[in-house]
Amino acid sequence: MSYRGNILVIDDEQVILNAVKKICSAENYYVEESPDAKDALNKLGKKKFDLVLCDIMMPEIDGFKFLDEIHSKKIESPVIMTTGYSTVENAVTSLYKGAIDFIPKPFTADELLTSLSRGIKYLEIQNNIKESERFNRNSTLLYVPCPSKYYRLGYATWVSLETKGTAIIGITDLFLKTIESVSDIQFMKLDEEIIQGISCLQIICTDGQMHQVIATVSGRIIEINEELVNNKTIVEKDPYFKGWLYRIIPNDIDYELKHLTPCSSDRI
Amino acid sequence: MSNKIGFKLILAVGLTAIIIIGVFAFFNIQRQSNALLAEVERHANQLSETVISSTRYDMLLNQRERIDKTITSIGKQQGIRSVRILNKQGEIIYSSQKDDVGKMVDKKTESCYACHAANRPLERLAINQRTRIYRTKKDTSRILGIITPIYNEQSCWEADCHAHAKDKTILGVLDVTTSLAEADNEIKRGEVEIVIFALAAIVALSFIIGSLVKKWIDKPVNELLKATDQVGVGNLNYTIKEKSNDELGKLASSFNIMTQKLSEARLQLFQSDKLASLGRLAAGVAHEINNPLTGVLTYSSFLLKRTQDNPELQEDLKVIVRETKRSREIVKSLLDFARQSVPKKNNLEINEIIEQAISVVENQLTINHVKLEKNLDKTIPQIIADSNQIQQVFINLLVNANDAIGKNGGTITVSTSSLSLSPYGIVHIKGAVCPKRHDLIDSEFKIEGLPSIKLKAKFNGREEVIHLDPVYGRRAHKYLKEIDVNKKINILCPQCSISMVEENSKCPKCGSPLFSIPVPNESNFEACTRVGCDFQRWESVDEAGKRDFIEINISDTGCGIPKDEIPRIFEPFFSTKGQKGTGLGLAVIWGIIDNHNGTIKVESELNKGTTFIIRLPIKQK
Numbered sequence: 004m005s006y007r008g009n010i011l012v013i014d015d016e017q018v019i020l021n022a023v024k025k026i027c028s029a030e031n032y033y034v035e036e037s038p039d040a041k042d043a044l045n046k047l048g049k050k051k052f053d054l055v056l057c058d059i060m061m062p063e064i065d066g067f068k069f070l071d072e073i074h075s076k077k078i079e080s081p082v083i084m085t086t087g088y089s090t091v092e093n094a095v096t097s098l099y100k101g102a103i104d105f106i107p108k109p110f111t112a113d114e115l116l117t118s119l120s121r122g123i124k125y126l127e128i129q130n131n132i133k134e135s136e137r138f139n140r141n142s143t144l145l146y147v148p149c150p151s152k153y154y155r156l157g158y159a160t161w162v163s164l165e166t167k168g169t170a171i172i173g174i175t176d177l178f179l180k181t182i183e184s185v186s187d188i189q190f191m192k193l194d195e196e197i198i199q200g201i202s203c204l205q206i207i208c209t210d211g212q213m214h215q216v217i218a219t220v221s222g223r224i225i226e227i228n229e230e231l232v233n234n235k236t237i238v239e240k241d242p243y244f245k246g247w248l249y250r251i252i253p254n255d256i257d258y259e260l261k262h263l264t265p266c267s268s269d270r271i
Numbered sequence: 272m273s274n275k276i277g278f279k280l281i282l283a284v285g286l287t288a289i290i291i292i293g294v295f296a297f298f299n300i301q302r303q304s305n306a307l308l309a310e311v312e313r314h315a316n317q318l319s320e321t322v323i324s325s326t327r328y329d330m331l332l333n334q335r336e337r338i339d340k341t342i343t344s345i346g347k348q349q350g351i352r353s354v355r356i357l358n359k360q361g362e363i364i365y366s367s368q369k370d371d372v373g374k375m376v377d378k379k380t381e382s383c384y385a386c387h388a389a390n391r392p393l394e395r396l397a398i399n400q401r402t403r404i405y406r407t408k409k410d411t412s413r414i415l416g417i418i419t420p421i422y423n424e425q426s427c428w429e430a431d432c433h434a435h436a437k438d439k440t441i442l443g444v445l446d447v448t449t450s451l452a453e454a455d456n457e458i459k460r461g462e463v464e465i466v467i468f469a470l471a472a473i474v475a476l477s478f479i480i481g482s483l484v485k486k487w488i489d490k491p492v493n494e495l496l497k498a499t500d501q502v503g504v505g506n507l508n509y510t511i512k513e514k515s516n517d518e519l520g521k522l523a524s525s526f527n528i529m530t531q532k533l534s535e536a537r538l539q540l541f542q543s544d545k546l547a548s549l550g551r552l553a554a555g556v557a558h559e560i561n562n563p564l565t566g567v568l569t570y571s572s573f574l575l576k577r578t579q580d581n582p583e584l585q586e587d588l589k590v591i592v593r594e595t596k597r598s599r600e601i602v603k604s605l606l607d608f609a610r611q612s613v614p615k616k617n618n619l620e621i622n623e624i625i626e627q628a629i630s631v632v633e634n635q636l637t638i639n640h641v642k643l644e645k646n647l648d649k650t651i652p653q654i655i656a657d658s659n660q661i662q663q664v665f666i667n668l669l670v671n672a673n674d675a676i677g678k679n680g681g682t683i684t685v686s687t688s689s690l691s692l693s694p695y696g697i698v699h700i701k702g703a704v705c706p707k708r709h710d711l712i713d714s715e716f717k718i719e720g721l722p723s724i725k726l727k728a729k730f731n732g733r734e735e736v737i738h739l740d741p742v743y744g745r746r747a748h749k750y751l752k753e754i755d756v757n758k759k760i761n762i763l764c765p766q767c768s769i770s771m772v773e774e775n776s777k778c779p780k781c782g783s784p785l786f787s788i789p790v791p792n793e794s795n796f797e798a799c800t801r802v803g804c805d806f807q808r809w810e811s812v813d814e815a816g817k818r819d820f821i822e823i824n825i826s827d828t829g830c831g832i833p834k835d836e837i838p839r840i841f842e843p844f845f846s847t848k849g850q851k852g853t854g855l856g857l858a859v860i861w862g863i864i865d866n867h868n869g870t871i872k873v874e875s876e877l878n879k880g881t882t883f884i885i886r887l888p889i890k891q892k
Contacts, residue, residue: 016562022569029577060558087561088554090606109565109599111572111592194627196659223617223658254617 008053008123009033011080013043013069015061019108023056026112032119040064044072052080054122057102059086059093070100079129081122085110094200094217098157099262105157105200105217117212124181125158147176149266150243155219156199156263161243162219170256172203172219173247174238183208185235190248196223197251199259204248220259222251276492277484284480285473292469299465304458311415311454312402318345319419319447322354333432343367352414352448356421359443396420404451412452419445491519498526507534538838549858553605560602568595616867619658621821621887622647625685628665632673640680641673651689651821654889660863661887667856668825668883675829675881686824689889691817695744700724700796700809703741703788705764705771711788713738718747724788727768729761730754736765743796743809756803762786772800780806819889820869826882832875840873 010032012023020036027034035052037043039061047055055073059066066084073082084097087108094105103125104118131145153161159178164170179185189205197203203218228247231237238246253259322345329337338356346354346367356365361376402417420441428437435442494511501509507530511523571591578584629643636643672683703711703724713725716738724739728750738749754760762771776785778799785806787795794811832840839845841861864871869887 016566018566019562019569022566022573026569026573029573087558087565088606108561109568109595111568111596112576113572115569252617 005031006033007031007120008126009035010054010056010119011035011037011043011046011052012056013037013040013061014056014058014085015039016058019058023115026115027119030116030119040066040069040072043069044076047073047078047080048076053126054119055080055082056119057082057084059084059097060088067096067100070097070102074101081126081129083118083122091198091200095156095259095262098200098217099264103158113213114215117214120212121178121181121214125177128177128180146180147243148269149175151265151267151269153243153266154260154263155266156217160217160219161266162263163247164256165250168252169225169250170220170222170253171247171250172197174204174206174216174242176242178216179239179242182206182214183210183212185209185239188231188235188238190227190232191224193224193227197221197249199262216248219263220251220253220256222253222256224249224251226250275489277481277489280484280488281477281481285477288473288476289469292472296465296469300458300462303461304454307454307457308404308415308451311449311451312398312417315402315415315417315447315449316398316419318351318449319417319445321345322445322447323419323421326356331426331430333430333434339365343369350449350453352450353446355446357444357446359439359441364443412450412455414448415451416446416448419447421445487515487517488519491515491523495519495523495526498523498530502530502533507531507537557602557606560598564595564598564602568592568599571595616655616657618653619656619661620653621651621656621661621687621823622649624658624662625665625687625823628662628669629685631666632669635670636673636683639673639676639678641676642680642682644682644684646684646686648686648688651687652819652889654821654887656867656887657863660866664860664863664885665823665825667860671856672825672827672829672881675827675831677829681828681880683825683827688822688824689819690822690886691819693817694812694815700741700743700788700790702791703796704791705767705769706789707764707767707769708789709764709766711764712741716749718742718749723749725765726771727763727765728754729763730758734763739798743812744807746805746807754802756801758802759783759800760802762800773797778804778806780804820886821889823885823887824882825885826880828880831877831879831881832873833877834875837873837875841871 007030010023010027012020012027012034013036014020014023015038017038020038024034024036035046037046040057041064043055043057044064046052057066057069061069064072066086070082070084073080081103082101083104083106084093084102085106085108086093094107097105103122106114106118128145135145149155149161150163153163155161155175159175160172161175162170162172185206186209187207189207191197191203197218197220199218199221201218202215204216206214206216208214227249231246231248238248240246322342326338326341329335329341342354342356342365345351351367353371354365354367355363355371357376358364363371363374363376366372398417401419402415404413404415406413421443423435423437423439423442427435427442428439491513494513498509498511509530510527514520514523571588575585575588575592578588625645625647629645633643669683669685676683701712705711711724711726712722714722716723716725718738718740722741724741726737726739728735728737735750735752735754740747740749763769764771771786771788772784773787774784776787776797777783778785778801781799781801781804783799783801783804785797785808786800787797789795790809794809797808799806836845841857845857861871864885864887867887869885871883871885873881873883875881
């Protein structure tokens with residue numbers, strides 16, 4: 004396998020740094036470690052990293068401040084957040100502050116690797132966009148952005164509010180572009196409750212990887228897209244309309260919208 | 272000793288007795304000695320009259336020797352000190368004591384003063400003005416002297432001796448003195464007797480009061496004191512057993528009730544406090560444990576990936592990964608518990624939630640041969656609750672019931688029903704206004720935590736602010752000053768002084784007029800203007816009927832819970848399942864029901880089964 008990218012891991016626990024280094028090195032990533040955010044910001048100033056894996060609970064500068072810092076310093080490396088205190092709030096705040104993914108601790112090697120592979124893919128797409136902008140090649144559309152009336156959580160999932168108080172949620176095209184072809188989808192059951200920031204769906208890809216899809220908003224599932232259940236490829240063909248996942252009755256949409264990004268802001 | 276209430280009472284009663292008996296004794300002694308003296312006086316007077324009349328003929332015949340003999344012999348009688356006859360000039364002519372004869376008596380001395388005040392003898396004097404009591408020396412007994420004038424009579428001036436002229440009124444005086452020694456002794460004896468009686472009465476009274484105080488006050492008060500000491504050091508299970516039927520007995524009863532309530536409240540507080548601190552602990556633990564768990568899980572799962580050609584190692588590694596994942600779930604449940612966020616409430620059908628919970632555990636029940644009986648009341652209304660949390664409650668309870676039954680099979684019964692409790696004393700009057708729509712709610716002045724209704728009361732030409740209890744039917748009103756309970760007061764708006772009294776309406780209880788406060792979206796709240804009358808009426812609330820609750824019973828025929836464990840089952844980390852449970856299940860349930868303003872209680876009998884009773888409020892206005 005060829006070299007896949009360089010990663011900066013930030014954690015105040017040496018055992019985690021060691022474990023991540025070991026796992027990633029075996030998968031042909033180059034890994035550098037930082038014991039705290041200050042050191043990491045130093046390293047990021049000197050060198051470009053493809054991905055950053057960052058803990059939230061750290062002394063002095065915590066994960067959220069770190070996200071603010073790299074945003075203000077215009078460091079473009081995508082950040083994946085992780086924490087032992089994996090609450091819904093932490094997950095949602097991370098994604099809202101610009102992290103591309105959130106892995107609750109403790110995680111398995113596979114959980115880490117699927118997230119990293121999506122991250123690398125995401126970076127590739129972002130780089131391609133920049134390149135095409137540089138050469139003014141607007142003709143090639145790398146992914147279809149969300150319709151402007153939708154809201155998204157991170158870059159992965161969207162929600163569309165319906166007039167009768169219900170909402171439908173789905174996966175963004177960008178997320179689908181970061182994974183291999185869908186081979187199976189594991190849905191939740193009707194009437195079950197989904198919670199913002201917590202996995203509500205598993206996508207199994209042709210390469211055998213299993214990806215967790217994080218729910219955009221909380222609510223009770225009142226309908227599952229039957230068409231999608233019968234034909235899994237619809238989601239890839241039409242992720243924003245025919246490929247929706249669940250219709251839900253949101254619990255507290257006004258509060259949760261605060262952590263969502265309006266898709267209209269994506270089209271400048 | 273002097274601080275004891277019994278001693279103080281005895282002291283008070285003793286002092287009162289001393290004063291009363293003392294005054295009584297004083298007047299009694301006074302009266303007795305006066306009577307005695309009067310008797311002596313009368314006796315002396317009689318004696319004087321006797322002397323005069325027995326010497327009369329001797330005087331007329333001028334038989335001086337006979338007179339002298341008579342006086343001497345009378346003067347020798349017991350108790351008589353001296354008998355003297357004085358002439359007008361004050362010269363002692365006859366005396367039982369021979370030395371005195373021929374002596375002059377000074378008319379200005381006190382014994383003579385009554386008659387000779389104006390230097391001229393008066394003719395007639397009352398007996399008490401003629402007597403005198405004196406002592407010759409300090410330590411001798413008292414002496415009573417009585418002077419009797421000897422008047423001039425026809426026979427005197429016509430007598431042969433011609434000693435007295437016709438124009439004289441008084442010829443001389445007879446002075447008899449008697450010793451009061453015997454009378455004084457009598458008086459003294461009386462005094463001693465009365466003092467002895469008084470002392471005996473005081474001692475007896477104090478003794479009786481003392482023993483009664485000990486029985487009626489000391490013992491129950493000491494018992495109360497002991498109980499308060501026990502409660503003071505934290506023993507809230509202490510109860511007062513011996514109770515009389517007086518006020519102290521009632522005090523003991525209410526003390527028992529108070530400690531019982533206190534103990535319940537403490538348990539509740541303890542529970543909440545424990546849950547809160549456990550929440551903080553869990554959050555800390557979750558973070559601290561998750562880091563090392565990450566180490567274990569990443570390394571083991573990594574090894575699992577790398578050793579796919581070694582099936583023997585794979586088996587072992589799978590165990591490590593599986594068990595670490597299990598730890599992850601336990602920590603996650605700890606975190607879920609720690610958060611116990613504010614419930615996200617929606618309208619929901621409780622029966623539906625129960626059916627869903629049943630469908631989750633159904634397989635498990637079938638394996639254990641557990642029969643499930645449902646008595647779901649299809650007519651119960653929807654409630655507002657967090658369906659997720661409520662479902663978790665039922666799943667946990669069903670799993671517990673299944674565990675309690677074990678492998679031998681049994682029955683779980685789930686039933687739902689609705690019940691009503693009266694609105695009187697429960698419903699809060701919100702947003703009261705005056706007929707001109709001035710806000711009457713006073714958030715500054717709260718009654719039992721709720722903003723009161725501020726009104727102006729007018730009576731006797733006086734105006735007074737009163738605060739009405741905002742809970743319908745509770746009547747914990749607050750007045751600035753005490754108002755007579757029979758007073759009818761005029762109720763005014765404190766802002767515009769519009770009267771809210773409806774003269775036409777009459778209180779069905781006492782006939783006084785009612786006052787009426789408009790409440791937005793409800794009918795007017797009415798109450799009686801007589802301060803002591805408890806009549807209140809709120810038609811729309813009364814019509815809406817009682818406050819409704821849904822009651823859910825989940826009972827099993829399992830092993831039951833020992834009585835001493837029942838109070839602890841809702842405590843975090845209390846588990847009877849040993850390795851199988853975390854001990855958080857029921858604590859979480861308790862928290863969820865509490866968050867929904869509901870109640871949960873348990874009834875259990877060992878080896879017969881357990882019933883959990885949950886009450887949740889149905890949507891309130």
